[in-house]
Amino acid sequence: MVRPGGRSAQVQxxxxxxxHELASEFGRDALTVPLVAQRAGVTPSTIYRRWGDLQELLSDVAVERLRPETAPGDYGTLHSDLTAWxxxxxxxxxSPAGRAYIRDALLGNPDGSNAGQCxxxxxxxxNVILTRATERGEKAPGVETIIDHVVAPLMYRILxxxxxxxxxxxxxLVGSILGPAGP
Amino acid sequence: MVRPGGRSAQVQxxxxxxxHELASEFGRDALTVPLVAQRAGVTPSTIYRRWGDLQELLSDVAVERLRPETAPGDYGTLHSDLTAWxxxxxxxxxSPAGRAYIRDALLGNPDGSNAGQCxxxxxxxxNVILTRATERGEKAPGVETIIDHVVAPLMYRILxxxxxxxxxxxxxLVGSILGPAGP
DNA sequence: ATCATAGACGCAATGATTTTGCTTTAAGAT
DNA sequence: ATCTTAAAGCAAAATCATTGCGTCTATGAT
Structure with missing residues (x-):
C-alpha cells in the first residue's frame, strides 16, 4: 500500500x-548506516529494515542520481543530436563520481531492477533523439543499435x-554507426 | 619480497x-570474513590485514576465477573461432555466478586494476584469435573493434x-562485425 | 648448517555495525 | 471518530571489524 507524502516518503x-550530504562531505567510502541514520534523523534499524543494507541504499540513491534531468537537446540533425548527447x-x-554511482547502481540486489533502470x-x-530524427525525415537506426555500438562501448571502457x-x-563511435558527419 | 610456496601462499x-566453497554452499551474499576465515583455518585478522576487507578479497578471487584456463579453440576460420569464443x-x-564474479571484480579498490585485468x-x-586469422591470410579487424562492438555489448547486457x-x-554481433558467415 | 631478520600470522581486547523482539506512531479506511 | 496496519522507534544481543603485541616461519647471508 503506497502512501505518497506520508511518513515513509519523508523518511526516504x-x-x-x-x-548526498555525507557523500560530498566525507566521501562515499566513509558512509555507514549509523552515520546516515543519524544525519537523516532516523534510527539505523529503519534503514536496515527498508533497504536491507548499505549497498541497497546506495544503489537506490545512485539510480535516482543517474536519472537524466533534461531532454536531449535539438541541434537540427541526428548526427549532431547524438554526438551532443x-x-x-x-x-x-x-567522472569519478559518475563511475561511483554506476558501480553502486550495479550493486543492488540480484535482479533488483536498479541497473536495468539506468x-x-x-x-x-x-529514443527521443531517434524519433525526432525520423520525424525530420532522416533515416535512423534502431535504439538497440545505438545502445549496442555506442553506449555499450562507452560503458565498457568506463567500467x-x-x-x-x-x-x-x-x-x-557515433561516426561508425551513422557514417561521417553529414553536410 | 615474494616467497612462493611459503606460508603466505598456502594461506592465500x-x-x-x-x-569458493562457501560461495557455492551458502551463496555469495552469505559470506563474511569470520566465516571464510574459519573455513580456511585462519584468523579473521589475517584476512583483514592481507586484503583489507571482504570486498577486496572477493574482487581478488573473482579475477582469478575469471581468468581463462584455455586458449581459444581453432576451428579453421576467423568467423567460427570468434563465434565459438x-x-x-x-x-x-x-550465469548468475559469472555475473556475481564480474560485479565483484568491479568492486575492488578505486582503480585497483582488477577490472582492468578482466x-x-x-x-x-x-588477440590470439585475430593473430591466427592473420597468419592464415584472412583479413581481420583490430582487437579494439571486437572489444567495442562484440564484447562491450555483451557485457553491457550482462550487467x-x-x-x-x-x-x-x-x-x-559477430556477424555485424565480420559480415555473414563465409564459406 | 646455522643465524639474523623481515614479513606474516595468531590471539585477544576493543569498538562499531547489524540484527531482532517489542512498543509506539500515524496514514488511510470504515 | 475510531479502527487497522504498515512502518518507525527503542534498546538489548549478536556479530563483525579493527588494532596492538607477541610469536612463528621462511629467506638470504654468514
Whole structure:
C-alpha cells in the first residue's frame, strides 16, 4: 500500500538527502548506516529494515542520481543530436563520481531492477533523439543499435578501462554507426 | 619480497578455496570474513590485514576465477573461432555466478586494476584469435573493434539487462562485425 | 648448517555495525 | 471518530571489524 507524502516518503527523502550530504562531505567510502541514520534523523534499524543494507541504499540513491534531468537537446540533425548527447553522457559518467554511482547502481540486489533502470534511462533519451530524427525525415537506426555500438562501448571502457576514454573516441563511435558527419 | 610456496601462499590458497566453497554452499551474499576465515583455518585478522576487507578479497578471487584456463579453440576460420569464443564467453559470464564474479571484480579498490585485468584477459584471447586469422591470410579487424562492438555489448547486457541475452544475439554481433558467415 | 631478520600470522581486547523482539506512531479506511 | 496496519522507534544481543603485541616461519647471508 503506497502512501505518497506520508511518513515513509519523508523518511526516504531525508535518508536520500543524508546520503548526498555525507557523500560530498566525507566521501562515499566513509558512509555507514549509523552515520546516515543519524544525519537523516532516523534510527539505523529503519534503514536496515527498508533497504536491507548499505549497498541497497546506495544503489537506490545512485539510480535516482543517474536519472537524466533534461531532454536531449535539438541541434537540427541526428548526427549532431547524438554526438551532443553522447558527449554529455561521457562527461557525466566517466567522472569519478559518475563511475561511483554506476558501480553502486550495479550493486543492488540480484535482479533488483536498479541497473536495468539506468539502461532504461539511456534508452529513453536515445529514443527521443531517434524519433525526432525520423520525424525530420532522416533515416535512423534502431535504439538497440545505438545502445549496442555506442553506449555499450562507452560503458565498457568506463567500467573496465578508465584510461583512453575521451570525446574524440565517443565521436568516432557515433561516426561508425551513422557514417561521417553529414553536410 | 615474494616467497612462493611459503606460508603466505598456502594461506592465500586456502582462503581462496574457502571463498569458493562457501560461495557455492551458502551463496555469495552469505559470506563474511569470520566465516571464510574459519573455513580456511585462519584468523579473521589475517584476512583483514592481507586484503583489507571482504570486498577486496572477493574482487581478488573473482579475477582469478575469471581468468581463462584455455586458449581459444581453432576451428579453421576467423568467423567460427570468434563465434565459438563469444558463445563460451557468454555462457560463462551470463550465469548468475559469472555475473556475481564480474560485479565483484568491479568492486575492488578505486582503480585497483582488477577490472582492468578482466578486460585484459578478454583482449588477450581475442588477440590470439585475430593473430591466427592473420597468419592464415584472412583479413581481420583490430582487437579494439571486437572489444567495442562484440564484447562491450555483451557485457553491457550482462550487467544492465540480463534479459534478452542469448547465443543468437551473440552470433549476430559477430556477424555485424565480420559480415555473414563465409564459406 | 646455522643465524639474523623481515614479513606474516595468531590471539585477544576493543569498538562499531547489524540484527531482532517489542512498543509506539500515524496514514488511510470504515 | 475510531479502527487497522504498515512502518518507525527503542534498546538489548549478536556479530563483525579493527588494532596492538607477541610469536612463528621462511629467506638470504654468514
Amino acid at each position: 527523502a531525508s535518508v536520500h538527502a543524508a546520503v 553522447v558527449e554529455q553522457f561521457l562527461d557525466e559518467m566517466s 539502461s532504461a534511462y539511456a534508452a529513453e533519451q536515445i 573496465f578501462r578508465p584510461a583512453g576514454l575521451d570525446a574524440p573516441y565517443a565521436r568516432r | 590458497a586456502s582462503v581462496h578455496a574457502a571463498v 563469444v558463445e563460451q564467453f557468454l555462457d560463462e559470464m551470463s 578486460s585484459a584477459y578478454a583482449a588477450e584471447q581475442i 544492465f539487462r540480463p534479459a534478452g541475452l542469448d547465443a543468437p544475439y551473440a552470433r549476430r
